[in-house]
Amino acid sequence: MxxxxxxxxxxxxxxxxxxxxxxxxxxxxxxxxxTGMWAATSVERATRDLGQPGVRxxxxxxxxxxxxx
Numbered sequence: 325m326x327x328x329x330x331x332x333x334x335x336x337x338x339x340x341x342x343x344x345x346x347x348x349x350x351x352x353x354x355x356x357x358x359t360g361m362w363a364a365t366s367v368e369r370a371t372r373d374l375g376q377p378g379v380r381x382x383x384x385x386x387x388x389x390x391x392x393x
Contacts, residue, residue, distance in 0.1 A: 344378055
C-alpha cells in the first residue's frame with residue numbers, strides 16, 4: 325500500500341483505515357459498516373499482495389462527521 329499522506333491525518337478525527345480480509349466481500353462489508361457511521365471515502369476495488377493471504381483496502385474517514393442511523 326502507498327504511504328500515508330500527512331494531509332489524511334492532519335487534524336484530530338481524521339483516520340486512515342487499512343483493512344485486511346479473507347475476501348472482497350468481507351472487506352467491502354466492513355467498509356460499508358464504516359461509511360454507515362462516518363463520512364468515508366469509497367473504494368472501488370481491493371488489492372491482492374503477492375505472497376500475502378487475502379485482500380487489502382484502504383479508506384479514509386472523518387470521525388467528526390458522524391451519521392445517525
